[in-house]
Structure formats: C-alpha cells, structure tokens
Amino acid sequence: MPSTHDWINNPLGVVPSLNDVPLHYLKPNSLVKFRCLIQDMFDPEFYMGVYETVDPSTKAKVLRCGKYKDVTECGVDFNSRNTVTAERQTFYCVPIPGENPWVKDISSSCHSSRVVPSTSYVPSRQKRSYEEDDDMDDMDTHPTEQHGNGDCKRLETEAPSSQMTPASHLDLNFPLPGEKGPSCLVKVYEDWDSFKLNDTLEVYGILSVSPALSALADEKDASSSLLDPAECMETAEEQRVHSPPASLVPRLHMLYAKTLPHNNPLLPSAPLEDNSAFLSSTLSEMASVRAELLTYLTHVLLGDALAAEYLILHLISNVYTRRDVLPLGKFTLNLSGCPTVASYTERFYQIIQQLVPCSYYLGMSLQNMNQMRLVPKKDYVANRLVSGALQLARNTSLFLDETQLEQGQLDTTGVRNVTALGNLISWQKVDYDFNYHQMEFPCNINVLIASEGRSLLPSDCQIHLQPQVGPATMEEYLSSIHMHPQASSQLNKLRIYLSVARLLDYSISDEMTKSVEDDFVDMRKDDPQSISAEDLHRMLVVARLLSLSLGQTSLSRDSWLRAKHIEALRRSRMEQHKCVNGNEP
Amino acid sequence: MSSPTSTPGGRKRGRNANPSTRKFICFSVFLPNEVDMSSPLMYGTPSSRVEGTPRSGVRGTPARQRPDLGSVRKAPQVDLQSEPPSADGAVASEPNAGQKLVIWGTDVNVGTCKEKFQRFLQRFIDPTSNEDENAGLDLNEPLYMQKLEEISVVGDPVLNVNCRHIQSFDAELYRQLISYPQEVIPTFDMAVNELFFERFPDSILEYQIQVRPYNALKTRNMRSLNPEDIDQLITISGMVIRTSQLIPEMQEAFFQCQVCAFSTRVEVDRGRIAEPAVCRNCNTTHSLALVHNRSAFSDKQMIKIQESPEDMPAGQTPHTTIVYAHNDLVDKVQPGDRVNITGIYRAVPMRVNPRQSNVKSVYKTHIDAIHFRKTDERRLHGLDEEAEQKLFTEDRVQTLKELAAKPDVYERLSSALAPSIYEHEDIKKGILLQLFGGTRKDFSQTGRGSFRAEVNILLCGDPGTSKSQLLQYVYNLVPRGQYTSGKGSSAVGLTAYVMKDPETRQLVLQTGALVLSDNGICCIDEFDKMSDNTRSVLHEVMEQQTLSIAKAGIICQLNARTAVLAAANPVESQWNPKKTTIENIQLPHTLLSRFDLIFLMLDPQDEAYDRRLAHHLVSLYYQSEEQMEEEFLDMAVLRDYIAYARTYINPRLSEEASQALIEAYVDMRKIGSGRGMVSAYPRQLESLIRLAEAHAKVRFSEKVETIDVEEAKRLHREALKQSATDPRTGFVDISILTTGMSATARKRKEEVAQALKKLIQAKGKTPAMKYQQLLEDLRGQSETAITKELFDEALRALADEDYLTVTGKTVRLLA
Numbered sequence A: 001m002p003s004t005h006d007w008i009n010n011p012l013g014v015v016p017s018l019n020d021v022p023l024h025y026l027k028p029n030s031l032v033k034f035r036c037l038i039q040d041m042f043d044p045e046f047y048m049g050v051y052e053t054v055d056p057s058t059k060a061k062v063l064r065c066g067k068y069k070d071v072t073e074c075g076v077d078f079n080s081r082n083t084v085t086a087e088r089q090t091f092y093c094v095p096i097p098g099e100n101p102w103v104k105d106i107s108s109s110c111h112s113s114r115v116v117p118s119t120s121y122v123p124s125r126q127k128r129s130y131e132e133d134d135d136m137d138d139m140d141t142h143p144t145e146q147h148g149n150g151d152c153k154r155l156e157t158e159a160p161s162s163q164m165t166p167a168s169h170l171d172l173n174f175p176l177p178g179e180k181g182p183s184c185l186v187k188v189y190e191d192w193d194s195f196k197l198n199d200t201l202e203v204y205g206i207l208s209v210s211p212a213l214s215a216l217a218d219e220k221d222a223s224s225s226l227l228d229p230a231e232c233m234e235t236a237e238e239q240r241v242h243s244p245p246a247s248l249v250p251r252l253h254m255l256y257a258k259t260l261p262h263n264n265p266l267l268p269s270a271p272l273e274d275n276s277a278f279l280s281s282t283l284s285e286m287a288s289v290r291a292e293l294l295t296y297l298t299h300v301l302l303g304d305a306l307a308a309e310y311l312i313l314h315l316i317s318n319v320y321t322r323r324d325v326l327p328l329g330k331f332t333l334n335l336s337g338c339p340t341v342a343s344y345t346e347r348f349y350q351i352i353q354q355l356v357p358c359s360y361y362l363g364m365s366l367q368n369m370n371q372m373r374l375v376p377k378k379d380y381v382a383n384r385l386v387s388g389a390l391q392l393a394r395n396t397s398l399f400l401d402e403t404q405l406e407q408g409q410l411d412t413t414g415v416r417n418v419t420a421l422g423n424l425i426s427w428q429k430v431d432y433d434f435n436y437h438q439m440e441f442p443c444n445i446n447v448l449i450a451s452e453g454r455s456l457l458p459s460d461c462q463i464h465l466q467p468q469v470g471p472a473t474m475e476e477y478l479s480s481i482h483m484h485p486q487a488s489s490q491l492n493k494l495r496i497y498l499s500v501a502r503l504l505d506y507s508i509s510d511e512m513t514k515s516v517e518d519d520f521v522d523m524r525k526d527d528p529q530s531i532s533a534e535d536l537h538r539m540l541v542v543a544r545l546l547s548l549s550l551g552q553t554s555l556s557r558d559s560w561l562r563a564k565h566i567e568a569l570r571r572s573r574m575e576q577h578k579c580v581n582g583n584e585p
Numbered sequence B: 001m002s003s004p005t006s007t008p009g010g011r012k013r014g015r016n017a018n019p020s021t022r023k024f025i026c027f028s029v030f031l032p033n034e035v036d037m038s039s040p041l042m043y044g045t046p047s048s049r050v051e052g053t054p055r056s057g058v059r060g061t062p063a064r065q066r067p068d069l070g071s072v073r074k075a076p077q078v079d080l081q082s083e084p085p086s087a088d089g090a091v092a093s094e095p096n097a098g099q100k101l102v103i104w105g106t107d108v109n110v111g112t113c114k115e116k117f118q119r120f121l122q123r124f125i126d127p128t129s130n131e132d133e134n135a136g137l138d139l140n141e142p143l144y145m146q147k148l149e150e151i152s153v154v155g156d157p158v159l160n161v162n163c164r165h166i167q168s169f170d171a172e173l174y175r176q177l178i179s180y181p182q183e184v185i186p187t188f189d190m191a192v193n194e195l196f197f198e199r200f201p202d203s204i205l206e207y208q209i210q211v212r213p214y215n216a217l218k219t220r221n222m223r224s225l226n227p228e229d230i231d232q233l234i235t236i237s238g239m240v241i242r243t244s245q246l247i248p249e250m251q252e253a254f255f256q257c258q259v260c261a262f263s264t265r266v267e268v269d270r271g272r273i274a275e276p277a278v279c280r281n282c283n284t285t286h287s288l289a290l291v292h293n294r295s296a297f298s299d300k301q302m303i304k305i306q307e308s309p310e311d312m313p314a315g316q317t318p319h320t321t322i323v324y325a326h327n328d329l330v331d332k333v334q335p336g337d338r339v340n341i342t343g344i345y346r347a348v349p350m351r352v353n354p355r356q357s358n359v360k361s362v363y364k365t366h367i368d369a370i371h372f373r374k375t376d377e378r379r380l381h382g383l384d385e386e387a388e389q390k391l392f393t394e395d396r397v398q399t400l401k402e403l404a405a406k407p408d409v410y411e412r413l414s415s416a417l418a419p420s421i422y423e424h425e426d427i428k429k430g431i432l433l434q435l436f437g438g439t440r441k442d443f444s445q446t447g448r449g450s451f452r453a454e455v456n457i458l459l460c461g462d463p464g465t466s467k468s469q470l471l472q473y474v475y476n477l478v479p480r481g482q483y484t485s486g487k488g489s490s491a492v493g494l495t496a497y498v499m500k501d502p503e504t505r506q507l508v509l510q511t512g513a514l515v516l517s518d519n520g521i522c523c524i525d526e527f528d529k530m531s532d533n534t535r536s537v538l539h540e541v542m543e544q545q546t547l548s549i550a551k552a553g554i555i556c557q558l559n560a561r562t563a564v565l566a567a568a569n570p571v572e573s574q575w576n577p578k579k580t581t582i583e584n585i586q587l588p589h590t591l592l593s594r595f596d597l598i599f600l601m602l603d604p605q606d607e608a609y610d611r612r613l614a615h616h617l618v619s620l621y622y623q624s625e626e627q628m629e630e631e632f633l634d635m636a637v638l639r640d641y642i643a644y645a646r647t648y649i650n651p652r653l654s655e656e657a658s659q660a661l662i663e664a665y666v667d668m669r670k671i672g673s674g675r676g677m678v679s680a681y682p683r684q685l686e687s688l689i690r691l692a693e694a695h696a697k698v699r700f701s702e703k704v705e706t707i708d709v710e711e712a713k714r715l716h717r718e719a720l721k722q723s724a725t726d727p728r729t730g731f732v733d734i735s736i737l738t739t740g741m742s743a744t745a746r747k748r749k750e751e752v753a754q755a756l757k758k759l760i761q762a763k764g765k766t767p768a769m770k771y772q773q774l775l776e777d778l779r780g781q782s783e784t785a786i787t788k789e790l791f792d793e794a795l796r797a798l799a800d801e802d803y804l805t806v807t808g809k810t811v812r813l814l815a
Helices: A004-009 A101-112 A137-141 A149-169 A211-223 A236-242 A276-300 A305-315 A341-355 A366-371 A412-427 A471-483 A488-503 A510-526 A533-549 A557-580 B022-028 B110-123 B143-154 B163-169 B171-179 B181-199 B377-381 B394-405 B409-416 B425-436 B467-477 B532-543 B581-585 B607-622 B625-648 B655-673 B682-698 B706-723 B743-763 B771-781 B788-800
Strands: A031-041 A045-054 A061-065 A084-095 A184-188 A200-208 A251-259 A321-323 A326-328 A333-336 A359-363 A377-379 A384-386 A396-401 A429-433 A438-442 A445-450 A461-464 B077-079 B101-103 B158-162 B210-214 B233-243 B247-257 B263-267 B288-290 B296-306 B320-326 B338-349 B362-374 B441-443 B449-451 B457-461 B481-485 B496-500 B507-511 B521-525 B546-551 B554-559 B563-568 B597-601 B768-770 B804-807 B810-813
Touching: A031 A184, A031 A251, A031 A384, A045 B362, A184 A200, A236 A384, A276 A305, A276 A488, A305 A333, A305 A445, A305 A461, A305 A533, A305 A557, A341 A359, A341 A396, A341 A445, A341 A471, A341 A488, A366 A412, A377 A429, A412 A429, A412 A445, A461 A557, A488 A533, A510 A557, A510 B607, A533 A557, A533 B607, B110 B143, B110 B163, B110 B171, B110 B181, B143 B158, B143 B181, B158 B163, B163 B171, B163 B210, B171 B181, B171 B233, B181 B210, B210 B338, B210 B362, B233 B320, B233 B362, B394 B409, B394 B625, B409 B425, B409 B625, B409 B682, B425 B457, B425 B467, B425 B563, B425 B597, B425 B625, B425 B682, B425 B706, B457 B467, B467 B481, B467 B521, B467 B563, B467 B625, B532 B546, B532 B563, B597 B706, B625 B682, B655 B682, B655 B706, B682 B706, B743 B771, B743 B788, B768 B771, B771 B788, B771 B810, B788 B804
Parallel strands: A184 A251, A333 A445, A333 A461, A359 A396, A396 A445, B158 B210, B320 B362, B457 B563, B457 B597, B481 B521, B521 B563
Antiparallel strands: A031 A084, A031 A200, A045 A061, A045 A084, A084 A184, A200 A251, A321 A326, A377 A384, A429 A438, B077 B101, B233 B296, B233 B338, B247 B263, B247 B288, B247 B296, B296 B320, B338 B362, B441 B449, B496 B507, B546 B554, B768 B810, B804 B810
C-alpha cells in the first residue's frame, strides 16, 4: 500500500500502467499511464468542447464540458448558442516495438508492488464486453486477493495474450511481427505539433473504454447495408481502423505526456543531470563495469577481445545530432566472419537482447527480404500508416543476420528493402511510402550486421571476427555460452552501464582539437593514402565512444591514442584478411 | 435560414434499384421528434419556405440547384428594426425591398450586396493581370464584363471570380463573401444573372449563371484549419488521394398519390424529405408514394485531399480532408492531382443513434467544393508561374532583399550551402548557380524551340570525397528534388511508365524521377554505373528538356525541365591524373558535352588543406546547439532566397554584358586555335550565358552585367581547367569533352599512321606482311613509344584510306 510519503515523492508512480495491468482490471475514467510509441497520427477532430443538455422531463438546461470524454451526456441541445467547438488530435500509439522481456518484467514488478488493489484491481463488469467472454473466467474469480507479488505478476503479463486472441480479425498495426500488448488511441488536447511520429512517450491520461463507443461502431456495422453511400464517407476499413472497439483499443485522453529519452526501467525516471547522486555513483563504477562487460563479450565473441571492444562502442552509439543531412555519432558495425555453425548468430542476438532495452532480430533470408514489409506505407483506403519493421523507437538495436542470406534473386520488394536498409545505415532515415510521394523520417537505430564475408550493406566500421576457439571445439564452446549464469544484479549493472554511457554529454577541448589536427596532418604527410577524411570521421566517432564508454565526458590524449591504436589493429586485421581472401574489395 | 448542413440524413436518398414501397417511405421521412442535426454554429432556426426567388429579367432560364451551397434559396431576410425576427410570413424577397433587411444571422443586405457586386463586375479592371484565363481579353476593359460576353458566346454558364479582385475592389464585400458564402454567393448569382440578361437579352443558356469564387486568401494550409473556419469560404491546397464513385443525391422528391394519381414535388431540406401526409387533391392520408425516376437527383462525389508534402512540418504525417464535389465538378480531378480547392468548410455532428441517448461528441468535417484549380496540370504542358509562387511575408521579402544588397551575398550563400562539407568552394558556387538557374527564353516562334535555362553539373572524383553527401544536401534543399542512384534506376524509372490501375483497370501514365523533378533538380548518384540504355534517355532531357514516350498506345511528350546534378566515380576506383576525364569515367562524350560544368573532386593532398580539413571535421563533432540553430535558420533563408529569386527575378542581358560574353567566347576559341585546337563551341557560349544569368539572379538583379559574366567565365574556366585539361600537354582542350579525344592525341594518331605508311612503302612491293613484324619494325623506327593500341589505330586509319586491309595476323596492301 502506498503511503502518503509515496504520493508526495512520486505522485505519478502509483498510477497504474496500461503496459502492465490488463485492461479489464482498470477502472474506466480513471487516471492511467502508458509507455508507447506514436505509430500514426490521425486527422484532427472537432468536438463539442462545451455543450448544453436539456432534461426531457424538467426542461432544465445544464452546461457541460466535453473535454477528456468521448461520449456526451444525454439530451444534447444541438441548437444551443452556448456550444463551443474545440479541436483535438488523435494519435495511434503502440507499445514500444522490440521492447525486451526484461524491461517489461522489471517495470511491471516495480509497479505491482505499489499499486493499490482496491483502486485499480476492481474488476468492473462493463469492461468485459462480448469480445472477451471466454477464457477469462479463471481471472475473474480471484483477482481481488491477488495482490501478492509473484502470482499476480505472472497473471498480469499473461493476460494481454489471452486478450489478444479475439483481436486476430483486427490488425493492431504493430511495427514488428509477433508483438503483443494494448494499442491505444491517444487524444491530445494541446501542443500536438510538438509531438513527432515515432516519439516514445509516457502518457498520463484518462482511460475511456465506454462500451457506448463499441456500440456506436457496431450499430454502424449492422446498419451499413442500409447506409447511404454519402453518409459513409469512411470506408469499412477506415471505420475499423479509426474507431475500433474500445475494449481492444482503449481511448486515452492525454493530461500530460513526457518524451522518454530511454526506456530502461533501471534508470531513475528524472533526467540524468538532475540526479547527480546516481550519476556520480555510476560514473565511478564505469571503468570496472566496462572491464566486466568486455570480458563477458569477449567470451561471447569466441575470445576476440578487439571485436568485443568494438561491440561495446557500437552498443553505446547514438545519433546525437545532425549536420544538414549528415547524422553524427552513428556507428554501424559489420561483424564479419561469423561462424555459421550451431546457430551462433541467434545465440549472439539473445545475449544482446539481455543487455539492451529494445532490439529486433532481422534474419536477412531471401524470403524475408522479398516478403517482409520494412518500410511503413500509407494505406489510403483505411487511411492509416501501415507499419513496417523499420518503424522503430530511438536507440533500438537492429540485428541484421546476413548469414541467413542464400543465393537467389531479389524481387522488386527485395531490392526496395535492401535500399531502405542501406539508407537507414548511411543517413539514419527511412523514406515512408506515401504512394504518391515519399516522406523522409529521421531515425536513430543502432544497426549491427553479422555476416560471413563483408556485408553487402554499407557500414561505418567492419571488423572480422578472429575466433580463438578451434572449429572442432566450437560446438561445445557455443553451447556453454548460454550456460554462463549471469546473476541478475550483474546483468542489471551492465544494462545501466550501457544506457548511461549513451546519455552522457561529450566535448572536445581546443587543445585536443589542435592535437588531433596535428596528428592528422602528420599521418597524411607520411602516406596520404593511409588516412582519408572518411577515416578521420570514423576515428573521431571511435574516440568519442571510447571516452564515453570509460565514463569520460571529454576527449583525453589517452583516449585519442587508444582510439588510434584500436583502429590501427582493426585495419591491420582487415589487411591480413584481404590477403587471405582475394575477393574482398 | 437554412442550416449549413449538406450531408443528407442517412436514409433519405431514394434507391433507383428497388421500386419504392410504402415501408421504405415511412423509413425515409422526416421524423419531427428526432433530434435535429445541424451545423455546430447554431445561428439559424428552421427556415420557413420562401417561394418565388427573384427571377426578374432572367426570362425563364431555369435556375440550377447549388448543392455545393446547401439549400440556399430559402434564406429568410430579417428586418433589423423588427424584433424578434419573424421567420414566418412572406419575407420580402424582392432585392430592393428595403435597405434595413439583412439575412438572418448575418449582416448581409441582399440589395446592397447585389448592387456592390454588379458594380464590381461592371467596373473592375486589372491591367496587371497575367492569369492565363484572361488570355485574349483586353486588360483595360472591365474584366468580368468580357467574361460575361464570353459566356453568351460559349454558353457555359459559370463565372469564375477571383476573390483577390473582389478584395482589392471592395474589402467589405470580400469580408461578407468569406464569412457568409452560403448567403452571399446566391446573391452574386442573382446579380450576375440580372446583369447578364439585361445585356444579352437574347442569349439562351442551359441554366442560370453560377458564380464560382476562387483564391480566397483565408487559408492556404490544411493544417491551419480550425473551428473558426467552419461555414466560411476557404481555399486550401493539397493532393487528391482518393475519389469515390458518383453518388446520386436527391434534390427534389416526386410523390404521387396512389388513389387519385395527384402528384406533388417536395424539395429536399437539409437532407430530409418531408413526406406529405395528406393528399391535397383527394384528402386521403398516407397515400403518397415516392416515384424515383421522376425525382430530381444531382451528382455528388467524395474526394479525399491530403496535404502536399511541401507544406508539412518535419516528423509529422500528412493530414487529410474530405471534399464533396457536386454536379459538374464531379470527376474533375483524379487521384494524384495537386489542386487548390475553394469551398465552404462544414462540420456535422456524428449521427445520432435513436436507441442511444448519448452521442459521440465528435464532428465530422468536410469541404463543399465550389471551385477546383489544378496546380500541376500546366506543369506538364507549359509554364505555370502562379503555382510556383510561394507566399512570402513582407518581412521575409525585406530580409531577403537586405541579404541581396550585401556585396558578398554570393560568397555568403555558397558557404551556407552544405556547411558540413569542407571547402570545394567553386563546386558549391556552381551548385548555387544551378539552384538559381538561368532565364527561360522562348524561341519557338522562330523555330528553335525554347532554350534550356537549367544548368547541369557533373561531379567526378575519388570515392569518399562526399559527393553523395552533396547530392543528398541538394535533394533535401530544393522543394522538387529527386534522388536516384544510377545503379538502381532503369530507363523507365527515370522517365515514365504505363501501368494498369488495379481499381479502374485504366492505363495510367506513372511519371519517373526526371518528370517528377520538373522545375527542380534531379540528383543522380553513381552516374557511371548507369546502363547505356538508361543513360540514352538523358540526351533528350539534358538538351531539349522534354521526354518523349511511346508506350502501350500512349504517345506523348512530357516536360522535364530539370537540372541534372550527377556524380560519377572513376573507372579505376581512383582518379588517374594521367588520363583524361573521358578515359577516367568512361562516359560518352555526347553526354558529357551536355553538362555545363564538370568538376573534379579530388583529394588535394597538401598540408595546409589537411589541417583545415581536420579542424573542420573536429569542430563538426562538438559544435554547440546554438550554432546548429543558427545554421538551420540559414537553410530556411537559403531556401526562401532561392524560391524568391526563381519566381520574381528574370534577368536580361545588358549591352555591356553581351559584349563581354562575345569577347569571352572569342577568347576561348582563340586559346586553342594557336595549336590547331578548338577550345569552345556554341554550347559553351550558352553555358556562359546561363551561368551569368544565374549569377545575376543571386544578386536579385534584373540585368546581367559585366561582373556576372566575369564570374561565369571564371567558374567555367575553373571547371574546364579541372576536367578538360589534356594530361599530355597540360593545356585546356575542350575537344576532350566534345569529341572524347584531345587534339594532341588526334595529331599523334595521324603521325603514327603516316610513319607506318612510310615504313610500308619503304619495304617495297610486299603484298602481305606479318602483323607482329610490322609492329616491331615501327617500334624500332619511332623515337616515341608506340603502344599496341596506337598501332591498331594507325592500321585502322590506313585501312580507312583503303590503303591496306588487316585479316587476322596478316596485313595486306591494296592496289
């Protein structure tokens, strides 16, 4: 039970979250929160901001407010002079795509311990509309006594899945296949221009699941055969998308929303700068945690420490700004030479999944490339943006498994998909398909390409894996990777480390600028071919990420030298590899 | 006063398919108890039906209903002095009945309004008009009177009125038109008909003239529509994304008594039909049945409009709006068209469910279209200045002019271009001039067609010299830019292709990148990787600026007035300074000569440059937020600056400038002539003119002056120096670009051929010689190195002279 103290310190902490608590446990018209991504923006709508009702018996007129509500009270006087028309905007929001199970577990466990059962767990009859009549009975019997931690949590996380079964006829438009969770129509009352597509938000708002909404929609369906085409300015598809049954897609009337810079539940919710205690304690541990992570990743990468070093840099990379068209700070890594035995890449991905809050595994098999919808496309019939796998939240790790690629022909979709991936990597943007034109949406996605040879996609940095494990023992070694028990506290430390390193600020002093310039000029003097402007670009990114990975917020001489050193190692390895394999470019 | 609703109450429309039954009628009649649904702006009470609209002087020409305005002819007028407004009783509808009368809910007095509009029609003169619609009209005569005359001749009873004209003539009338279009437009109709039939009493029209105002300045952008715009006249621009099928909408219902066959007509009022309960003839109750095929219907179509991509803020999805087109506006637009729509913005509450007491509190909005204007139609067929015209606020124009007045504006703009790319100032200047373009000249009268105004630029150079980045930047900067990669595009992707529309099964011409970038810039990356087939379509585009298509029975010529910005990599992945441009990039010289400027982007490899580059890159990585902000502003200013100059500035050559150009051209030809080479062709002169004009545009100058020519000359020479230098002699030689071979190389070839001929002649009468032997002999004799290629070429030259033939490994003498 929350104490008054909780309320004062963290008044929003006790608000139940749509992400964790199944919809039918939430009271309609109560305050809830929702961690989500703006998947689509619908047209603004006009509604009755203020209206007057007339009591049919007494003829008494009452002025009412229509804000934060979907449905009006009875007996609206349409001819009243006091009616005020107001405008609001609707966003279609989905849970953050690719959010890893550990994030969900941790965030729901911190809530369920705090949530008051009496306010949020009262099963309210009306929400159990006909869509979900079956297979819910077992829940219904004892939710009130289930506020113990373990049992309740399990049920909570399971509940959405059972809820989803009837939804199969309704495409909830999740960017990634196989995603689950509630999607929501968020009504925004002010400042909607400040939100952008693909923003990750935490929305606090009033939940509206009025069965009247579904009834209205149903009524439409039933009578649609009699409807006159002029009335039906919306097609059936559009109708379904824009007013789905409220029991499946609840409405959320936004009171307050904050954009999330990250969705790691282990970090305090306040911005890092405001939380100096946390920041300094993490920073002091940074170097040691880094060493730990390096050992772990070296182990995962078959004993290749250099590759592990680069993997860390990749995992904390982040597009921190854009100079005209050039995104700065991205660090796409191409890990070539991945063994194809014992589904190594899948295992490798599972480990990354344990470390980062959001990730997605895309097997680049021919079939996937030819059939998957990567780029979101506008569907004008249903009037919505049909999502694609590249509609991802910021800082999502996209794992491209090129070892899955076999010989064969890419068809038109395939070529388009590969181009889209190439654009994503080079410019950090995705061109959404609006049929008559394309529209460019900037993104911030960490792309990691695992391949046998050099990848067919561009990358900022390529490193060839040098396994320290013989092919004979590979199988055995691989199976042991996963056995490596990582205590969850240990894992949490690594998770915090990666998220914090990404959020740190960074600067280069004038002195260091000078010394970097000198270095560059010197290197060019010896051999102009040895380093190009592009190489300097990469070195600067490597130096930046290296400093951040050590918890340093400005470039030091040491870090610069170290960056130069590992770059040299990597290049020499590439040279070597070039000699071994003639068809490398 | 009628309510502004125009959506019919759902089930009111009769169905043509099934014969009317009593049951159906019952279902479709007006239920008085039902909650009245009308506009959210409740300024009206249910109107009384006023019969007999003034038709004086109209001589029985039938009035046609205007569903786009709702049922307007019933607007009651209210005497301001009499209180409360008496809606019942026959309100005086004669236009001149009284000055105090205004239409209920508005401040519009019919009489005054009519008079004002008639005065406007009779007197408005716009001598500066350049609208194509007014082509052929005398600009010093009242404009709209001439249009009326046109109507009397052509017989198309539609009068399009530019709202901007009304505004400049009578601001008060304009305000009324914008605020109460539903009332004012019918008044305009009346006025114009009276005027028309007074003037042309004998003309016969199908129905009365309808006034269609357009170009209301109220709103331009869909995003800025808000509740205040409801029921007002607005103009928005957008792109048509979907059109519905034709919807017949009942305007007048025809009822017939089942008992006595007495018939009566009932007009649709706000989407409802009041079914007469009692037959007036035989007094039977509930005996009237609806006869569908004698009822009057009008056409209606639902059109969905989406915001045009240029109007969108970044990171948001485009908004859509529903538009209803009525009568002859139906099927005027197709999906994909860009249109300006003038119409009345409407909001209708969601339908009430009779079984449910509470209502969804959301309105449905749409626009009743009064006027369509396609903005891209003429782009395909001719010039369209107006569609290109961006509206600039006066402040903005002032800022731009201030900027233009600065002496270093050229340098400023070129450095604002792609600041993340280091140096390459001349290239940036070249691209800047490309963005502005030359002046368009039309010589079609004299048979030469129009001259190209666009500047084409080719960038070639080492990989990794940020060519692609430059292209990306330009593509992002210009409103109508296209970006393609030579590797991924086919000829059809660049030009146009024909496909079958899955819905209508019609053949549709889909335009490709070059057509789409008409009036813009087409950026083509990896130009060298393009297949020859694809490249060949560029020949036409880059000089004639058109695209000819003959496909699936569609033969047409599309405009593609696009500037091409291409980037090519050298064949050997690294630029070989010992080879010419042609040899390095292996592009046909016919294509190369169509580029005005060819730049090399090479790594200069010198210390000072390296240092500056390093500094630039490092600062790129830690620049503060404020600096970023500043720069972003620069990009917006740059964009506006270019748009403004492109629209409003059309420089012409001054006398001195022409002289300077002539001199420059003569000089260029002279450079080469000393060595037996030609270093300039008329194409180069044209390039110079274009560049000079573009430079004048940068200065916002209407005149091309000597300084413009100087800069054009300098830039042109700079580009030539880079790309047309003969690696053997070090001289600039334009023939490398025009014939693919430098003059020295050609001379050398001739020399070798002569030497070979002499050698053969010296050998005496040997009819056949060994190839290898001959090569070695020649090598022994010549003091310069003879490559096998050179030898082959010499042999070929001699074979052309019919001196010898080469068969396999033997060389035979002829004759």
